[in-house]
Amino acid sequence: MIEVAVVLDRQHRPLHWHEPPDADAAALPDSRDLWEALWAARAQLSGVAHSHLHRGRPAPSWTDLTTFAACEAGLGVRLSWWIVTLDDASCFTHRGPGRYDYTGRTAIDQETAAWIAELRRRSLRDHPAGGLETP
């Protein structure tokens, strides 16, 4: 079971799956590869999703919030930051007034549901209960 991230285009379709070998169930380490994927996709980018391998309402960690703010500052655009748990998903966007004030909402259309299922599948791959958690 590992945390996985996916870069999304403006049609909410996956552009790049980020599954580095040094990820574990609680963290995706800093990655120049992920930054290069974001930079290369910047003209068509809508956001990034990553998994949290627990049940219940998603909430960004401090690491997540500071990464959201850093990437937006580097790219010069605001993005949608999805967090997908085993049974829920929310999309966080900057609402201010502070640099790290992001607010979540849930609005899952068909395109979104498709990659959410795939993100859970990839995150649970080697878990004994893998595949059982997708609603």
Next chain:
Amino acid sequence: MNQRMIGASQARLNITWDGQNGDLPDSVPFDASDAEIKAWASEALRGGGVPGVTAARRADLQDFVIDRFPATDEMPYNRLFVRPKTPFGIQCG
């Protein structure tokens, strides 16, 4: 920048900010600390000193990281890149 002007202990410094990136005109010491590099990069961004990047008075590189690449046969000088950090985590703070 002319790469022949970059000494063995120096590096070209590339900075990404606000959807743009550029190289600092002057080379910097390759073994400078992350804090030193971020301070020079912030100062350059604020003063409009990075060609290709619009001056950004409020530039703050607190959540940025430094990638360091030593010279190679293909790239005959050291390079430093200031870019946004990208980790995610449930528990680490």
